[in-house]
Amino acid sequence: MALDNIHDGSAVNIGQGKLTSFRELITIFTGFAGYKPEIRALLDKPVGVHSRYANMDYVHNTFGWKAKISIEEGMRRVYDAALLRLK
Numbered sequence: 001m002a003l004d005n006i007h008d009g010s011a012v013n014i015g016q017g018k019l020t021s022f023r024e025l026i027t028i029f030t031g032f033a034g035y036k037p038e039i040r041a042l043l044d045k046p047v048g049v050h051s052r053y054a055n056m057d058y059v060h061n062t063f064g065w066k067a068k069i070s071i072e073e074g075m076r077r078v079y080d081a082a083l084l085r086l087k
Helices: 022-032 057-063 071-086
Strands: none
Touching: 022 071
């Protein structure tokens, strides 16, 4: 959709439109691998952003685009593609 409709280099969000923490993403990815690490904060390090949210209003209102797969399915596809590259 973006490649076909945006010709000036403008950036657009692509996502679920739901707040997602980095811990959630770690849990999703490590679950695919069958690994359950203990996640601990590094209190002696600078604190960064804990989560992200992609506001999808512009993309939906301008192009009528909505996500068709869940974040879990999207991350599964990324994980599976990464595994194929390792072979």
